[in-house]
Amino acid sequence: MSHEIPGVLRRHDPAGTHLPLVFDSPHSGGAYPDDFRHAAPRDVLRAAEDTHVEALFAAAPAHGAPLLEALFPRSYIDANRGLADIDPSLLADAWPGELAPGEKSRLGLGLIRRLARPGVPVYDRKLTAAEIQARIDAYYLPYHRELRRLLDDAHARHGGGVHVNCHSMASKGNAMTPDGAATRADIVLGDRDGATCAPEFTAMVAEALRGSGYHVRINDPYKGAELVRRYADPARGRHSLQIEINRRLYMDETTRERSQNFARLAGDLTRLVARIADYVRGQSR
Numbered sequence: 051m052s053h054e055i056p057g058v059l060r061r062h063d064p065a066g067t068h069l070p071l072v073f074d075s076p077h078s079g080g081a082y083p084d085d086f087r088h089a090a091p092r093d094v095l096r097a098a099e100d101t102h103v104e105a106l107f108a109a110a111p112a113h114g115a116p117l118l119e120a121l122f123p124r125s126y127i128d129a130n131r132g133l134a135d136i137d138p139s140l141l142a143d144a145w146p147g148e149l150a151p152g153e154k155s156r157l158g159l160g161l162i163r164r165l166a167r168p169g170v171p172v173y174d175r176k177l178t179a180a181e182i183q184a185r186i187d188a189y190y191l192p193y194h195r196e197l198r199r200l201l202d203d204a205h206a207r208h209g210g211g212v213h214v215n216c217h218s219m220a221s222k223g224n225a226m227t228p229d230g231a232a233t234r235a236d237i238v239l240g241d242r243d244g245a246t247c248a249p250e251f252t253a254m255v256a257e258a259l260r261g262s263g264y265h266v267r268i269n270d271p272y273k274g275a276e277l278v279r280r281y282a283d284p285a286r287g288r289h290s291l292q293i294e295i296n297r298r299l300y301m302d303e304t305t306r307e308r309s310q311n312f313a314r315l316a317g318d319l320t321r322l323v324a325r326i327a328d329y330v331r332g333q334s335r
Contacts, residue, residue, distance in 0.1 A: 054121075057081045058192050061200075062110070062117040069114035070204035070211035071330045073323075074197055076129040076277060077217055078104045079120040083189075085181075086126050089174035090166035095125045097167065100218040101306045106295065107216050109320040113327040115214075116200055120193055124163070125172060127185040129193045130215075130275045131161040140164055142176035146183075154275075157226045161190075168225040194280075201281050201288065210287020212251065212330050215277050221298040229271035236264040236299055240274035240292035246282035247289035251329065255291065258325050262318045264299075295319075 053061040077100035088095060104119040111117055120129055134150035137160050151160060158165030162182055166172050204211030219238065223229040237259050241252045256266045274292035282290035297303050300312040 055192055057083065057121050058189055059121055059196055060104075060119050061196060062108070062119075064111045064114045064116065067114055068116065068204070068207075069327055069330050070208035070334060071110075071113075071115035071214070071327060072118070072197070072200045072204060072211065073107050073110040073115055073214045073216055074118040074277070075100060075104045075107065075216045076120045076193065077124040078102075079122045079124070081121045082123055083126060085184075087175070088125070088166075088172050090170050090172050094166045094170060095123065095172070096306065097220070097303075098125045098163070099123060099306075100216075101297070102301060102308060102312070103216050103218050103295065106300065106312075106316050106319050107214075107323065108316075109323050113323050115323070115327065118193075118197055118200065120189075122189045125166065127182075127190050128159070128161055128163065129190055130277050131159075132276050133161065133186065133190070135160045135276075136162060136182070137164050140173070140177050141182075142178045145179050159226060165226060197277070198281065205286070205288060208334055210333070211289070212247070212326065212333075213278070213281055213288070213290040214326065215274070215290060215292045217272075217292065217294045218297050219272070219294045221296055221303060223271065227271065232271070234271070234296055235267040236296050237266045238270065238272050238294040239266065239268045240272045240278065240294065241269065241290075242274045242279060242282075243269055246274055246278045246284065247291045248284060251289055252291060254329055255293070255322065255326065258322050259318075262321070264318075 134148040135152050137151050137155040154160050163172050223232050241247050259266045272294050278290035278292050300315045
């Protein structure tokens with residue numbers, strides 16, 4: 051069973067019992083709204099998509115966990131940023147709410163992306179406050195409402211829950227990323243330096259992935275952003291972990307086509323999902 055808001059989100063539900071476990075892929079969307087009016091080439095913008103991530107974690111519902119995926123592109127509005135993380139240089143008029151641009155905005159990667167890649171602006175114009183607010187209302191808020199509902203439901207039924215926030219990353223960074231041009235590990239787990247989930251959960255996931263032969267780093271270079279920060283509360287049994295998968299493991303980074311290794315990685319991640327589900331069942335007991 052699934053639920054969809056066209057162009058906004060798709061939710062894949064378990065057929066049977068729901069565990070207190072939720073997976074989400076906030077950057078996998080590739081449905082570009084007609085009002086985007088971007089100046090950067092579409093193929094450059096598409097490099098920001100977490101292509102195929104929702105497919106890599108497609109086994110989640112079979113193991114009792116809903117999977118939520120965004121259908122809109124992060125380059126249009128980023129569900130993994132705070133609402134105040136807006137770069138003032140993008141605004142054509144006064145913003146009516148709080149403005150608190152952070153490091154992501156400085157790099158061109160705030161709520162509304164300024165740069166498609168280093169030196170390539172997304173827009174050749176400024177955006178009105180009304181235009182940005184319309185994106186928030188139609189895309190950002192519905193995604194957050196649905197994710198919060200899933201997590202709140204798990205907490206209400208079980209007294210806690212686990213949230214796995216799924217992403218992909220380019221094989222190398224650039225001037226817009228915290229690690230510069232460094233070559234990256236196979237998989238990076240982010241728990242905001244232990245603040246968003248139990249250390250034993252992060253360690254279990256890392257051990258499982260290393261056991262499958264992957265090079266895993268923790269909080270380097272990605273610690274987790276708005277979605278794990280906002281929805282984690284380990285003291286109340288609510289745990290959030292970000293997983294970043296290196297794209298070179300499963301796709302051609304230029305064409306975005308799946309590579310011959312896709313099936314192997316998907317199989318390994320299916321086994322990881324099963325192990326996480328077993329962990330959650332054990333915690334629930």
